[in-house]
Amino acid sequence: MLRSFRRVFRALFLLSLLALPTVVAAHEGHDDAPPPTAGPAPVPTLEATGSDVELVAVLKAGHLILYLDRYATNEPVVGADVSVSIDGGAEVRPEALPDGSYLLEAEDLRGPVHELVVTVATGDVSDLLIGSLAVPAEAADADDDHAPVLPGWPLLLAAFAAGAVAAALLAALAGRRRSAALTAVLLLGAVLLASLPAAAHEGHDHGDEGPVQALPDQPRRQPDGSLFVPKRTQRLLGVRTVPAEIVQARRSHSLVGRVIADPNASGRVQASEVGRVEAPEGGLPYVGQRVEAGQVLAYIVPAIAARERGTLSEQMAAIDKEIVVARQQLDRLSRLKGTVAQKEIDDAKAVLAGLQRQKKALSPVLEVREPLRAPVSGIIAAADAVPGQVIDDRDQTVLFEIVDPARLLVEAIAFDPVSAQDIVAATATGDDGAVLKLGLLGTGPARRGQAVPLLFRVEAGGEGEHPGTPVSVQVASSTPVEGIVLPREAVVRGPAGLPVVWEHVSPQRFEPRTVRYRPLDGASVLIEAGLDPGGRIVTQGATLLTQVR
The missing domain is CATH 1.10.287 (Helix Hairpins)
Known part of the structure; x- marks a missing residue:
């Protein structure tokens, strides 16, 4: 009877120890994920703008890299006589690199702020640039290994006391050393089990990675839609700009046309x-x-x-x-x-x-x-003859077609007879973007499908064009208009599908400007609204800037 009682008591005691609440590492509303790792330290950068030159200085690995570009066009200043003075010290001449930048040893730049004076002199450019280079302290790396949180000492003490009392009672009842030893082992296992941290509650995790941080010197789109593009990337993309100025141009119209062969040279x-x-x-x-x-x-x-x-x-x-x-x-x-x-x-x-x-x-x-x-001299444009081919009396096959590529014409149609009579200049643009300079030969007196036929001679740029190629003809009238004239490549489609141009507002920052424009000729457009004069507008590399995300 006594032996059965002792067995039942030991089983109940073991179940009570296993039922003790374990210590959890994450409380309600919290998780035990390690704190997010710190992002990469910002690259110390100096930006300065002079009357003719734009400067970007970047401090990396004990070296000061200088990017010098012309303010108006963003072209690199290559082969210039450059001198640098740091914190009022002696002037030092940096080393010119093959990519057009300049390198200066700067291992002693440890302080928070340094004053730089850069002098630039070349054949047609001379400028003085002054700025402050801030060198922030590097952030300490966060420790990725987090030890589990041990249970609090009050809970451990209570569990130990309860286990000791229960062990004493069992030993008294059992009267045997083996039973006391077994009870002590069970008590120790239960206490160790209680000391282990539990998994996070539902809705919490033990994430082991912090958020991914973007590198500070990589091109990226800002929340306001502007772009941050480092000078190094600008040179890789070949970004070039022109100043936005109000000029006088001629009003133009766009016509549909096609290239045809000159009948006197084909x-x-x-x-x-x-x-x-x-x-x-x-x-x-x-x-x-x-x-x-x-x-x-x-x-x-x-x-x-x-x-x-x-x-x-x-x-x-x-x-x-x-x-x-x-x-x-x-x-x-x-x-x-x-x-x-x-x-x-x-x-x-x-x-x-x-x-x-x-x-x-x-x-x-x-x-x-x-x-x-051959009736004329030129290039074989079509050949439909093979040896042994039989020609009968009903066959009107053209065996050979000859065209002189140096003498081409463009035929266009104008639905406005008034504009067809007021043409002072004309250009044509093909599917490949090639621009053809045209000269008006004549206007047809008879309408063709409610349109007036126009005939132009290709005066320049017709190399590689073929008869039958569709073109867009831009004809300029004598009516003057004012606006900002930009190359056609400067206008691109923005994320919303609207025409935009990129304005270079600071050495490494570009802002989009939604504009309304009209073609002037095959190579340029007239900005009618959306852009103020005085800014620097990207004319080369605008399409690549639009791809920055």
């Missing part, structure tokens, strides 16, 4: 009779090959039916016989010269000459090939 080659195509010596010309006027491009061998060929052969044989007889008659009369009348000799000569001409007229039909010659 031609088509077709067969004039039924026959078979044969290649000349050197082979048939291919597309892109240059040919000269009068050059033989191919031959046409006349195609004659067997019956017709037999009839012609019979006629040729009869003519040959008559020629032999006529020649004999002429020889006989010639030997009797002085005896016979001269009239008979002349008649014999005329008969022989007529027979020879008759044979010559029939011979090409059986033997001679018709040469196909």
Whole structure:
């Protein structure tokens, strides 16, 4: 009876110890994740702007890197005479690097703020730049290893006391050392189990990584939509700017047009009779090959039916016989010269000459090939001839098309007859962005589909263009307008799909400006609203800046 009681008591005691609340490491509303790691230390940077030069100085790994760019165009100042004075000390000349920047040893820059005076002198630029370089203290790295939180001493003391009392009671009841030892082991295991930290409650975690921090010297888009682009990245992207100035231009209109060949410098080659195509010596010309006027491009061998060929052969044989007889008659009369009348000799000569001409007229039909010659000098634009190709009397195939690329025209249509009569300049832009300078040849008096046809001659920039290429024609009128003229590449599409330009507001900061514009010609646009004069507008690399996120 007593033994059964002791077993039941030991089981109940063990269950009570296991039911003790364990110490948790994360309380309600908290987690035991390590504190977020500190982001990378900011790179000490100095920005200064002079009248002609813009300066960005970056302190990295004990070296001071100087970026000097022209203020108006953002072009690097290369090969300049540069001197640097730090905190009023002696002037030091930095080393010029291949990328256009300048390097200066600066391992002693440990203080919080340093005054820099930079002098720049080159052929057409001379400037003095002054600024302060702040060197912040580096943040200490946070410890990633966090020891588990041990239970508080009051709870441990209470658990130990309860275990000791229970162990004493068991030992008294059991009266055996083995039972006391077993009870002590169970007590020690329960206490150790209670001291282990529990997992976080629902809604909490033990995250082991802090938030990812962006590098401070990487290009990025700011919350206000502006861009931070380091000078190093600007040079990689080739960013260039121009000052925004109000200028006077001519009002322009956009027309739809296409490139056509000059009819006086182009031609088509077709067969004039039924026959078979044969290649000349050197082979048939291919597309892109240059040919000269009068050059033989191919031959046409006349195609004659067997019956017709037999009839012609019979006629040729009869003519040959008559020629032999006529020649004999002429020889006989010639030997009797002085005896016979001269009239008979002349008649014999005329008969022989007529027979020879008759044979010559029939011979090409059986033997001679018709040469196909180039009507003009130029480039083969189309070739549709192969050896052995048969041309019949109903075939109007153009075997060769020749175009002179130096003499092209542009045909456009204008739906406003008034604007068609007021054209002082014109340009055309193709799909590849090439700009063609045009000169007006004439305006058609008859409308074509309610539009006035216009014809222009390509005066410059037509290299590589082909007849049939669609183009956008910009015609300028004599009406003057005022506005900010920018290159066409300066206007890009913003995130909302609206046209924007990028203004260079500080050495490493760009802000978008939504604008309204109209084309002036194939290479420039007129900003009508959304942009104030005086700013520096990105003209090269604007599309790449739009991709910065």
